[in-house]
Structures are given as C-alpha cells and as structure tokens.
Amino acid sequence: MTAPRRTVEFLDLVGQHDRLHDQLDVAWKAVLASGYFVGGPEVAAFEAEFAAYCGAAHCVGVANGTDALELILTGLGIGPGDEVIVPANTFVATAEAVCTVGARPRFVDVAPDTLLIDPDLAAAAVTPRTAAIIAVHLFGQMADMPALRAVADRHGLALVEDAAQAHGARFAGVRAGSAGAAAAFSFYPGKNLGALGDGGAVVTGDPALASRIRRLADHGRSPVDRHRHEVSGRNSRLDSLQAAVLRVKLSGLDDANRARAAVMRRYRTNLPVWCVPVTVAPAAQPVHHLAVVQVPDRAAVTAALDAAGIGWGVHYPVPCNRQPAFATYGERLPVVEAAADRILSLPIHPTLDHFQIDLVCDTVRGAQW
Structure with missing residues (x-):
C-alpha cells in the first residue's frame, strides 16, 4: 500500500522522476537492448562525462559512496598504523571507511557557522601517524579546500574529498572532485545526482591512482588479462542501468x-x-x-x-x-x-x-x- 503524500515532502523523488519519465524510459530500453548490465558503454560514457563535469581527468564508477571512500584510502596505501583526520559532523560512512582499511579516525570539531571541518583544528590534530585529511563537503557546501590544502602540503598528507553531498559545488571557483587527491561521490537516490538505487564514483586527476582503484574494484583484475588477478580486490562496480540513469540526470x-x-x-x-x-x-x-x-x-x-x-x-x-x-x-x-x-x-x-x-x-x- 502506498503511503499518503505529505503536504510538503522532505524529499520528492516521485515528482522529480515524473519530470524525467520519458528520458528514463529511453535509457532503460537502451540498456535492455544492449545486453550490457555491468560495465559496458553506458558506464564508460558516464565516467567520461562526470569526470569532465567535475573538472577532473578520471572517474571510476563503483557500487556506492562508502566503497568509493574505502577504495581511495586503500589506493593511497593508507591502513593499519595510520591516522586519518575526519570531521565529527559527517555521516558515519566517512569514519567507517577509515576503520575498514585498518586506520584510526582522528575526529576534529567544526566551525560554528558552517558546521564544516575547521582547518585550524585539523592542523592541530596532526601527529606523526597522520596520513590523510578527509574534507567532508556537507549539506552541499564544500569545505575550505585552500586552507586544508595548506595544512596537507605542510605535513605531507593526502587530502581526500568526501563529496557525497556536493555534486556540482564549488569553492574558490574549483568544483568538488578536483580539489584533492581524489573525491568520493555517492549516487544514493536522495543525492543531488541520484541513481535509482545505490551507486558511487571515485574522481581523481591522478592516472596511477585511478588505475589502482579500478583494479581494486574489479577483484584485483589485470587491465590486460582478465584471468590474472594482481592484487586481492573486491567487487564494487557501477551497474549499466544506474549509469544510464545518471547520464540522464547529469544533463539537468x-x-x-x-x-x-x-x-x-x-x-x-x-x-x-x-x-x-x-x-x-x-x-x-x-x-x-x-x-x-x-x-x-x-x-x-x-x-x-x-x-x-x-x-x-x-x-x-x-x-x-x-x-x-x-x-x-x-x-x-x-x-x-x-x-x-x-x-x-x-x-x-x-x-x-x-x-x-x-x-x-x-x-x-x-x-x-
């Protein structure tokens, strides 16, 4: 039984999708006719289009935003013995990703006006074990990336963007996805750019990091020999149907x-x-x-x-x-x-x-x- 609609919906996915009904129907039929349901031309096309949209060179479609964060940290070589600075005001997935790779989250406070990570407090939290800072772009606003970049560069740290809530946001003219070593995006249905199910992506300007992440996300498979598994990876791939849906939505x-x-x-x-x-x-x-x-x-x-x-x-x-x-x-x-x-x-x-x-x-x- 369908739940009654509110006077004002908090999130009106029905209304948003009604506007795109014909375009989504075409996308669905194209995927069905292609026979490609994991990977294939729709995923490749979306990866290219989303990378360009973010002002970055590379995009790797993955299963969800949490996987994107974990794959970035793993691809950067972050793990046991490392600390990662994380703002305490974020969805738990940010901290989960750090723990999953075996590192330790170092929580820091936020600025009282924006509720985003405070760069001064991030600088004060750096220890000899710190390997990275995760800048969480929360509520649709990017963190102060120039200030965080200065902290990261001063201490030789990786600067990672958790951009799950910031599709299209900018800070000082730079778009989310092109301001750090890599950015993790979620395409959960309620996001500004949302799929019809789970989905995610890693965006980066580093070709070597993109290659490592693509290999890790596909069972550690060699890019030249699909029967050769060079590292122990995982299964985290963007579905063709979700890529087709995201291409429709990206245009608007x-x-x-x-x-x-x-x-x-x-x-x-x-x-x-x-x-x-x-x-x-x-x-x-x-x-x-x-x-x-x-x-x-x-x-x-x-x-x-x-x-x-x-x-x-x-x-x-x-x-x-x-x-x-x-x-x-x-x-x-x-x-x-x-x-x-x-x-x-x-x-x-x-x-x-x-x-x-x-x-x-x-x-x-x-x-x-």
Whole structure:
C-alpha cells in the first residue's frame, strides 16, 4: 500500500522522476537492448562525462559512496598504523571507511557557522601517524579546500574529498572532485545526482591512482588479462542501468541545483530570525543538498511541522565522536555536540514551489515552546 503524500515532502523523488519519465524510459530500453548490465558503454560514457563535469581527468564508477571512500584510502596505501583526520559532523560512512582499511579516525570539531571541518583544528590534530585529511563537503557546501590544502602540503598528507553531498559545488571557483587527491561521490537516490538505487564514483586527476582503484574494484583484475588477478580486490562496480540513469540526470544537474538555491534564498528571506541557516562561506558556491538550520527548541518545531504534514530530518543528531561504534576514538568536541541538539533539516528539492516554501516558513514561525 502506498503511503499518503505529505503536504510538503522532505524529499520528492516521485515528482522529480515524473519530470524525467520519458528520458528514463529511453535509457532503460537502451540498456535492455544492449545486453550490457555491468560495465559496458553506458558506464564508460558516464565516467567520461562526470569526470569532465567535475573538472577532473578520471572517474571510476563503483557500487556506492562508502566503497568509493574505502577504495581511495586503500589506493593511497593508507591502513593499519595510520591516522586519518575526519570531521565529527559527517555521516558515519566517512569514519567507517577509515576503520575498514585498518586506520584510526582522528575526529576534529567544526566551525560554528558552517558546521564544516575547521582547518585550524585539523592542523592541530596532526601527529606523526597522520596520513590523510578527509574534507567532508556537507549539506552541499564544500569545505575550505585552500586552507586544508595548506595544512596537507605542510605535513605531507593526502587530502581526500568526501563529496557525497556536493555534486556540482564549488569553492574558490574549483568544483568538488578536483580539489584533492581524489573525491568520493555517492549516487544514493536522495543525492543531488541520484541513481535509482545505490551507486558511487571515485574522481581523481591522478592516472596511477585511478588505475589502482579500478583494479581494486574489479577483484584485483589485470587491465590486460582478465584471468590474472594482481592484487586481492573486491567487487564494487557501477551497474549499466544506474549509469544510464545518471547520464540522464547529469544533463539537468546544474538546473536542479539552481532550483535548490532559489529555495534556500526564499528560506533565508522568510524564516523567523531565531531559525538560523548554516552560513555560506564567501568563497563557496553550494548546491544545497540539505537546508540545515539551527533552532532553539527542535522538539517544538518538529511537532509543528508534523502537525502540518511537512517532512523534516536531522543531519546528524549524534556526532561520530559520540557514536558507540567509535567510542574508542571519541573525545569531547563542543561545537559539533552543541549543534547536534539544535540542527534541523527543512524540505529542499527542485520541485518545491513558493506556496510550499512559505508554508514551511509560516509553520516554523508558529511553533510554540
């Protein structure tokens, strides 16, 4: 039985896909007719197109965003005995990837205005065992990559982008995917560029790293002899159907991101003064994957939204450094822990209209506490 639609959906995938129905139908039929369901021409074409979109030379399609992070770390030779600096304000997949390759996450706090990794705190967290910094581009905004690059270069560290929420974002004119040694993207359906299922990609300008990652993701198989397995790898490949879907959506990604930006501008104008959106850094051009605000009483605001049939989310109510899975690595980080009690994600997607945005703002304004 289909669940009833809300007055305002938090994420309107049905509406977004309705607009693309004919194009997606053509893509599906082309894949079905080709007989290629893993790899093949659609995957190769998407890899080339997405690399160009990101301003990078290479893209390797993989099974999901978490795999992309793990493959980057493995391809860089990061493992047991290494530490990787990770902002505590991120989805747990970032920390999971570090642990999976045998390294140790070193959690650091975030800037209070953007809630993104603080470069000064990242610099202070470097130890002789530090091998990399993961810059998480959260909520659709890129981290301060020039400042993080300076830290990484000063200490000889790899700078990795977790760009799962930043398809098309820029910082100082540089697009996500071309600002670090490599970038991990997720194409989970709710992302700005989302598949019809799981999918991911590694984007890099380093041909040797791209080759290592492609080999690792395909069972360690030799690029010249498919029966020769040169390293112990894994099975992490992008499906042809998902690649075809992503090609359709990539052509309209910038327009969809502009629509998200318009939604966020209206929120900033119409929300009450006590409902404070995260700050956009002067050099940043975000793509507004999430509309994150801070409110004084989240329970009261979410109760009002529920009563009005308006969707909402929280990203993230428990920072990584306080998660039981990472208790061994946790330490108190005041900014992210205080923000976790106040943050709230409002609906944002390309199909929101002015009436719906204003309804959200009016409902938030009317919350009682």
